[in-house]
Amino acid sequence: MAKSWEEINARIASGEAVVFTAEEFATLAADEGVKAAARRVDVVTTGTFGPMCSTGVILNFGHSDPPIRMAEIWLNDVAAYGGLAAVDTYLGVTQPSSTRGIEYGGAHVIEDLLRGKAVRLRATSPGTDCYPRTEIDTWVTLDDLNQAYFFNPRNAYQNYAVAVNTTDSVLHTYLGTLLPRLGNATYCSAGVLSPLLNDPTYRTIGVGSRIFVAGAPGYVAWQGTQHNPHTDRDSHGVPVRPAGTLAVIADLKAASPEFYSAATFTGYGVSSFVGIGVPVPVLDEDIAATLALTDADLTATIYDYGVAGRSRPSLGTVTYAELRSGSIEVEGKKVPTGPISSLPRARRIATELKRWITEERFAIAEPVELLPQPGSQAQKPLEITTREAI
Amino acid sequence: MARKRLDLTFPPRQSLKPIIYHLVRDYDLVPNILRAQIHPAQEGRMVLEVTGSKENYAAGVAFLEAQGLTVNEAASDIVLDEERCVDCGLCTAVCKPGALTLDPETQTLRFDKDKCVYCEACVIACPRRAITLTF
Ligand code: SF4
Ligand code: SF4
Numbered sequence A: 001m002a003k004s005w006e007e008i009n010a011r012i013a014s015g016e017a018v019v020f021t022a023e024e025f026a027t028l029a030a031d032e033g034v035k036a037a038a039r040r041v042d043v044v045t046t047g048t049f050g051p052m053c054s055t056g057v058i059l060n061f062g063h064s065d066p067p068i069r070m071a072e073i074w075l076n077d078v079a080a081y082g083g084l085a086a087v088d089t090y091l092g093v094t095q096p097s098s099t100r101g102i103e104y105g106g107a108h109v110i111e112d113l114l115r116g117k118a119v120r121l122r123a124t125s126p127g128t129d130c131y132p133r134t135e136i137d138t139w140v141t142l143d144d145l146n147q148a149y150f151f152n153p154r155n156a157y158q159n160y161a162v163a164v165n166t167t168d169s170v171l172h173t174y175l176g177t178l179l180p181r182l183g184n185a186t187y188c189s190a191g192v193l194s195p196l197l198n199d200p201t202y203r204t205i206g207v208g209s210r211i212f213v214a215g216a217p218g219y220v221a222w223q224g225t226q227h228n229p230h231t232d233r234d235s236h237g238v239p240v241r242p243a244g245t246l247a248v249i250a251d252l253k254a255a256s257p258e259f260y261s262a263a264t265f266t267g268y269g270v271s272s273f274v275g276i277g278v279p280v281p282v283l284d285e286d287i288a289a290t291l292a293l294t295d296a297d298l299t300a301t302i303y304d305y306g307v308a309g310r311s312r313p314s315l316g317t318v319t320y321a322e323l324r325s326g327s328i329e330v331e332g333k334k335v336p337t338g339p340i341s342s343l344p345r346a347r348r349i350a351t352e353l354k355r356w357i358t359e360e361r362f363a364i365a366e367p368v369e370l371l372p373q374p375g376s377q378a379q380k381p382l383e384i385t386t387r388e389a390i
Numbered sequence B: 001m002a003r004k005r006l007d008l009t010f011p012p013r014q015s016l017k018p019i020i021y022h023l024v025r026d027y028d029l030v031p032n033i034l035r036a037q038i039h040p041a042q043e044g045r046m047v048l049e050v051t052g053s054k055e056n057y058a059a060g061v062a063f064l065e066a067q068g069l070t071v072n073e074a075a076s077d078i079v080l081d082e083e084r085c086v087d088c089g090l091c092t093a094v095c096k097p098g099a100l101t102l103d104p105e106t107q108t109l110r111f112d113k114d115k116c117v118y119c120e121a122c123v124i125a126c127p128r129r130a131i132t133l134t135f
Helices: A005-013 A022-032 A034-040 A106-114 A285-291 A320-324 A343-359 B017-025 B054-066 B121-125
Strands: A019-021 A043-045 A048-051 A056-060 A072-075 A078-080 A088-092 A101-105 A119-124 A135-140 A147-155 A162-164 A171-173 A176-178 A185-187 A210-213 A216-223 A246-251 A260-265 A269-277 A279-281 A299-304 A314-319 A327-330 A333-339 B002-010 B030-037 B044-052 B070-072 B077-080 B100-102 B109-111 B131-134
Touching (some): A019 A022, A019 A343, A022 A034, A022 A043, A022 A285, A022 A343, A034 A285, A043 A343, A048 A343, A078 A106, A088 A106, A101 A106, A101 A260, A106 A119, A106 A269, A147 A210, A147 A216, A147 A269, A162 A176, A176 B121, A185 A320, A210 A246, A210 A343, A269 A343, A279 A285, A299 A320, A314 A327, A320 A333, B002 B054, B017 B030, B017 B054, B044 B054, B121 B131
Parallel strands (some): A019 A043, A162 A299, A185 A333
Antiparallel strands (some): A043 A279, A056 A088, A056 A147, A072 A078, A072 A119, A119 A135, A147 A246, A162 A185, A171 A176, A210 A216, A216 A246, A299 A314, B002 B044, B030 B044, B077 B131, B100 B109
16 A cells, blocks of 8 residues: 655645644554554654754844954854854854853743844954954844754754663753652653654655754754664664654744743753654555554663763663653662653644644655665764874 | 741751740641751751641741741742743652642643642753742
8 A cells, every 4th residue: 555755745735635643643553453544644743842952043144334254253142153154153052141151041042033032142353354343232133134044953862861860969960850869760752752753764754854843844954963773673663762863954934932942951051942843654554553653662761860971871661651651660669750852742743733734735755865774873982082092 | 727838047056846846835836847948057947837826826926036037928939930831841850749740641730739848849940940939
């Protein structure tokens, strides 16, 4: 019963496409079988809304008179990159404010822009013959900018760690506050709705895929940083640890603060929740089989964040169904769990993407290039070396 | 009957045991200690709920003040800003008394204030800064 991308897109264009969210599809497959579900459904929508640190925006301010080649740039006292052309910059979400620290950072500037607020732009420059101005202090809104787009080097991590703490003191991490002596466990994946857990071997999600980014239509631009297809996988081919990632691009002007939220992790730093949704075409029964997987079938690995080294010891595995139940067992102890990735928002994203496809006839795109496939590349560590040793 | 929440600040080296004892014995007030930060050499703080008759309550507060304690009746409150909350659930991982939980079906945040002990763990943990302690 194989379907082609063209056939599915024709059905989307004519308004006949049958679109289910990944949760709905899993229920349908459980009730009627994978075969029947694969026949009936054309596209399955996924969604995730978790903190994603490798996120940022490219902005172009336009030229002042006289013009300036901005070398040092601040937006609401948050430093932006000055190493691009005269009035281009990259603002990363984790950059803290020089006056308010991690309580306000790049992520908050982006959220303020999305909410229509004016942001103070300051820049300095040594001044050149063609760009004589040496200082500027003004205000900008999202509407004023020529271009403003997300370019996120790493979003939508395929699976993530479950964090626990076996030490005697509280730890503040990017996975939240970890209470001592296995006092709690936090985890960060949309599980059944997670984009890359639904297409574990990157058959349909690749460079050029049309996706949902923070409420805007966008694209997968490249493999994400730390994309690591070469990791342990279960019998369905689904990674049991952090694996694939996506670099994504989308127009900030079309995004919505409903699907983008700045975040501060006490004792750690600034980040932002980014809503990512990816449509997966039900090309055949193979892909339907992984789309049918539920939280009970998806596994995550528990790591002890009390160990500050690169290789944290694994303390076993659990399913997302166990994590969602509110407690898991680690080393014989009952440990309460808390998520970090918002399931209600993930559901809203998958539902919104479904609406785009069925009502707005949002076409899906076959990747123009596949992401690095399982077995093709391993994650390399950074070794500390000297010039002499090289 | 009155049931009030009190925020007490007391000077260094002030022992609290006899104070609580007197509240119970002399003023017939039933204390429920929600939170205490006591260090012999420093100023201490205690948040407690007391139940008793209106007259006894007033007399009890006067007694506390006579002992050199600062009594704040409009005790602090934990407030959840639902507009800022994104239902990530991270606060539920640090709320030991179970005041903050996720609805099993919708996975949206539920706040049962009756269970809150004002420990402020969630205030620090919430990445959206959606939970605040107000005075
Ligand atoms: S202050 Fe927050 S963490 Fe502490 S009991 Fe109340 S709701 Fe729970
Ligand atoms: S941690 Fe903050 S944003 Fe997350 S569910 Fe709790 S209150 Fe809402």
